[in-house]
Amino acid sequence: xxYVTVRRRELTFAERLYLPSILKGMxxxxxxxxxxxxxxxxxxxxxxxxxxxPSFYRGVPSLVxxxxxxxxxxxxxxxxxxxxxxAISIVPKSIEGVVEKAPEVFxxxxxxxxxxxxxxxxxxxxxxxxxxxxxxxxxxREELVFHKERLYxxxxxxxxxxxxxxxxxxWAKLAREQGEQGVTxx
Amino acid sequence: MDPWTFWLGGALxxxxxxxxVTRKNAVASVMWLVAAFVGMSALFLGMDAGFIGVIQVLxxxxxxxxxxxxxxxxxxxxxxxxxxIDRPRFVTLGLASALAFVALIVAVVTGGALxxxxxxxxxxxxxxxxxxxxxxxxxxxxxxxxxxxxLLPFEIASVLLLVAIVGSVALTKRKL
Amino acid sequence: MNALPVLLAExxxxxxxxxxxxxxxxxxxxAYPLLLVLVVGNVVPLLVSFLVWAExxxxxxxxxxxxxxxxGPFGLFQSxxxxxxxxxxxxxxxxxxxxxxxxxxxxxxxxxxLVALAFVPYGRNVMMAxxxxxxxxxxxxxxxHVYSVTLGGWASNSKFPLLGGVRxxxxxxxxxxxxxxxxxxxxxxxxxxxxxxxxxxxxxxxxVHGETLGAWSRFLDWNVVKQxxxxxxxxxAGFAETNRHxxxxxxxxxxxxxxxxxxxxxxxxxxxxxGEYAAMIVVSALFTTLYLxxxxxxxxxxxxADWVRSSAPEAGWIxxxxxxxxxxxxxxxxxxxxALLFVFIWVRWTLPRFRYDQLMRxxxxxxxxxxxxxxxxxxxxxxxxx
Numbered sequence: 001x002x003y004v005t006v007r008r009r010e011l012t013f014a015e016r017l018y019l020p021s022i023l024k025g026m027x028x029x030x031x032x033x034x035x036x037x038x039x040x041x042x043x044x045x046x047x048x049x050x051x052x053x054p055s056f057y058r059g060v061p062s063l064v065x066x067x068x069x070x071x072x073x074x075x076x077x078x079x080x081x082x083x084x085x086x087a088i089s090i091v092p093k094s095i096e097g098v099v100e101k102a103p104e105v106f107x108x109x110x111x112x113x114x115x116x117x118x119x120x121x122x123x124x125x126x127x128x129x130x131x132x133x134x135x136x137x138x139x140x141r142e143e144l145v146f147h148k149e150r151l152y153x154x155x156x157x158x159x160x161x162x163x164x165x166x167x168x169x170x171w172a173k174l175a176r177e178q179g180e181q182g183v184t185x186x
Numbered sequence: 187m188d189p190w191t192f193w194l195g196g197a198l199x200x201x202x203x204x205x206x207v208t209r210k211n212a213v214a215s216v217m218w219l220v221a222a223f224v225g226m227s228a229l230f231l232g233m234d235a236g237f238i239g240v241i242q243v244l245x246x247x248x249x250x251x252x253x254x255x256x257x258x259x260x261x262x263x264x265x266x267x268x269x270x271i272d273r274p275r276f277v278t279l280g281l282a283s284a285l286a287f288v289a290l291i292v293a294v295v296t297g298g299a300l301x302x303x304x305x306x307x308x309x310x311x312x313x314x315x316x317x318x319x320x321x322x323x324x325x326x327x328x329x330x331x332x333x334x335x336x337l338l339p340f341e342i343a344s345v346l347l348l349v350a351i352v353g354s355v356a357l358t359k360r361k362l
Numbered sequence: 363m364n365a366l367p368v369l370l371a372e373x374x375x376x377x378x379x380x381x382x383x384x385x386x387x388x389x390x391x392x393a394y395p396l397l398l399v400l401v402v403g404n405v406v407p408l409l410v411s412f413l414v415w416a417e418x419x420x421x422x423x424x425x426x427x428x429x430x431x432x433x434g435p436f437g438l439f440q441s442x443x444x445x446x447x448x449x450x451x452x453x454x455x456x457x458x459x460x461x462x463x464x465x466x467x468x469x470x471x472x473x474x475x476l477v478a479l480a481f482v483p484y485g486r487n488v489m490m491a492x493x494x495x496x497x498x499x500x501x502x503x504x505x506x507h508v509y510s511v512t513l514g515g516w517a518s519n520s521k522f523p524l525l526g527g528v529r530x531x532x533x534x535x536x537x538x539x540x541x542x543x544x545x546x547x548x549x550x551x552x553x554x555x556x557x558x559x560x561x562x563x564x565x566x567x568x569x570v571h572g573e574t575l576g577a578w579s580r581f582l583d584w585n586v587v588k589q590x591x592x593x594x595x596x597x598x599a600g601f602a603e604t605n606r607h608x609x610x611x612x613x614x615x616x617x618x619x620x621x622x623x624x625x626x627x628x629x630x631x632x633x634x635x636x637g638e639y640a641a642m643i644v645v646s647a648l649f650t651t652l653y654l655x656x657x658x659x660x661x662x663x664x665x666x667a668d669w670v671r672s673s674a675p676e677a678g679w680i681x682x683x684x685x686x687x688x689x690x691x692x693x694x695x696x697x698x699x700x701a702l703l704f705v706f707i708w709v710r711w712t713l714p715r716f717r718y719d720q721l722m723r724x725x726x727x728x729x730x731x732x733x734x735x736x737x738x739x740x741x742x743x744x745x746x747x748x
Contacts, residue, residue, distance in 0.1 A: 019594075022712075029708060240495045247502075
C-alpha cells in the first residue's frame with residue numbers, strides 16, 4: 001500500500017522555547033477564571049435547585065389509592081412475581097368480609113430495587129406507580145425497606161398523575177349489590 | 187559558646203555518629219548521620235561560624251547524604267548482605283584509627299607537649315597559631331581567607347574536583 | 363535588628379516584681395523573635411488552609427465550575443471542615459512499613475519549610491533571624507525537605523511510593539542546582555548574602571560606577587527587571603522544587619496512585635499536604651524577596667508609613683508607629699507573595715504534566731546551562747558597572 005511520509009514542520013525558536021505557548025495557555029485559563037461567574041452559573045446548586053424531571057422518570061415505586069381513598073392494591077402478587085431483583089414482598093390480608101383482597105404487608109426493599117418499572121407495567125389494578133421521588137437515604141438497612149404506609153405516602157404525592165381513576169367504581173358497585181357489609185380495604 | 191548549645195549539639199553529634207555506625211538498616215544509619223551533621227552544624231553556629239554551620243547542613247545533610255539514601259534505596263540492601271565483613275580485621279583497623287584520632291586531638295590540645303616534653307606547647311609539632319578571633323560577619327571572614335590568603339590551594343582543589351567529575355563521567359558513560 | 367523595646371515604647375513604668383520580670387523578658391533578645399515566631403508560625407498554617415480553598419475555588423472557576431461554596435461564606439472554611447475530617451479519620455499504619463521512618467517522614471515534610479520562613483524579611487524590622495548567611499541558611503533548611511518524600515517513599519515499603527520517592531529525590535536534587543545558581547546571580551548583584559540587604563538593594567535605584575541614577579531608576583530596580591532570565595529559571599526550578607504542576611512527578615496520580623504518600627492516611631497525610639503548601643509559600647516568599655523587592659514598593663512604603671504614622675495614636679504602652687510600619691511592610695510583602703501563590707495555582711490548572719525524561723532533560727540540559735551562562739553574564743555585568 002502506498003504511504004505518504006508526513007514531514008513534521010520545523011519548530012520556530014519561539015515554539016521550541018515553549019514559554020510563549022505557556023503564556024498563551026495561561027491567558028486562556030485566566031479568561032475562564034475571570035469570566036467564570038456567568039458560565040459557572042450552569043452548575044446546579046443541588047439541594048436548593050432541583051431537576052425538572054421528565055414525565056417518564058422512574059423514581060421510587062409507590063402505592064396509590066382510588067377516588068374514595070381506598071388502597072387499590074389487591075395483593076395479587078404479580079409485581080412480587082415479576083420483580084427482577086425480588087425487592088417486593090407481599091403478605092395478603094384475610095379476605096373475610098371484604099370485597100377485594102388487600103395486602104397485610106407490602107414491603108419494597110429499596111436497596112434491591114432497580115427502578116425498572118415492571119411492577120407498574122404488570123399491575124392489573126393500576127395500583128403501583130413509579131413516583132418522582134429519588135432522594136432515598138437511610139442509616140440502616142432496615143430503614144431502607146419501605147413499608148406499606150410509606151409507599152402510600154409517596155403515592156399520595158402523585159395526584160392526578162397516578163393514571164385513570166377507578167372507572168368502574170367496583171367498591172361502590174359491590175357494596176350496592178351486597179348491601180352494607182362493613183367492607184374495608186387497604 | 188552557650189553551654190546548652192555545646193552539650194546538646196555535642197551529644198547529638200556523638201550519639202548520631204555512634205548509631206550511624208552501629209545500625210544494621212542502611213537508611214536508618216544515614217538518617218543518624220544526618221542527625222550527627224545537624225548537631226555538628228549547631229556546634230559551628232554556637233562558635234559563631236555561621237557560614238560553615240550552614241554549609242554543613244546545605245552540602246552534607248541536604249545534598250550528599252540524600253544521594254546516599256538515593257543509592258541505598260536503589261541497591262535494596264539487606265542487613266544480611268551488609269554483615270559479610272571480616273570482623274576481627276575491621277575491629278583492629280577501627281581501634282587503630284580511633285587511637286590515632288585520639289592522639290591527634292591530644293596533640294592539638296596540648297600543643298605537642300606530650301611529644302616534646304616542653305611545657306605550653308613551645309616547639310611542639312602542632313602549634314596553635316594564636317587565640318581564636320571573633321570575626322564580624324563570618325561569610326566575609328571565610329571569603330577573605332579563601333580568596334586572599336589561600337587562593338592557590340583553593341583553585342588547585344577546584345581543578346582536582348573538576349578532574350574527578352570528568353573522570354567519573356568518562357568511567358560511567360559508555361558512549362561519549 | 364530592633365528588639366521588642368522598639369515596638370513597646372514604654373513597657374512598664376511603675377515598679378513591682380511583675381514589672382521587672384516583664385521588663386527583663388521584653389528587653390531580652392528572645393522576646394521579639396519569639397513574638398514573630400508565634401505570629402508567623404500560626405499565620406502560615408492558616409494561610410495554607412485558605413490556600414487550599416483558593417486552589418479548589420480557583421481550579422473550579424478555571425474549569426467553569428463553582429467549587430466548594432458551602433462551608434462559611436464562599437466556602438472559606440472548607441479547609442477547617444476537611445481538617446476536622448482528617449483529625450477524626452482512622453490513622454492506619456500498614457503492617458509492612460518501617461514504623462520509625464514512616465512516622466518521621468510527615469514531620470520532616472512540615473518542619474523545614476516553617477523554619478525556612480524564619481530567615482525571610484517581612485519588613486524593615488519584621489524579621490525573626492537576621493543572619494548574614496541569610497539565603498544560604500534558608501536553602502540549607504529547606505533542602506532537608508526532600509528527606510520527607512524520600513523517607514515517605516522508602517519507609518512505606520511498597521511499589522508506587524518507592525517509585526514516587528525516587529522520582530521526587532532525583533527531581534529535587536536536579537532542580538536545586540538551577541535554583542541555587544540563579545539565586546547566586548542575584549546575590550552577586552546585591553553583593554550580600556543577607557536577605558535584608560538584597561531587599562534594600564532593590565529599593566535604592568540603580569548604582570553605576572558608584573553614582574546613583576535618578577529617581578526613575580527606583581521603579582526599575584527590582585531584580586525581576588535586572589535579572590529576567592534568572593527570575594524565570596528560579597521560578598521554574600521553584601515549581602519543580604515544590605513538586606507542583608507541571609512537575610508533579612512524585613505524585614502523578616495517573617501513573618503512581620498518589621506517589622510517596624499512597625500509604626498515608628489521616629493526619630499524617632494532612633501533614634504532607636501542609637508541607638507541600640508551606641514549601642510553596644517559602645518559594646513564593648523567596649521569589650518575592652529576591653526578585654520582587656520584598657517588602658518595598660518603589661519607596662512608597664515609607665511615604666505610606668509616614669502618612670499613617672502621622673495619624674497614629676501617641677506612643678504609649680505600644681509604639682504604634684512601629685506597629686503600623688511593620689504591618690504595612692508585611693502587608694506589601696504578603697500581597698506580592700499571595701500574587702505569586704496565585705500564579706502557582708493558575709499554572710497548575712493550565713499546564714499538563716511533563717514526562718519524566720522531559721523533566722530531567724529540562725533540568726540538566728536547559729535550565730542548568732542557562733543559569734550558569736546567566737551567572738557568568740551577571741558576573742561580567744557587575745564587574746563592568748560596579
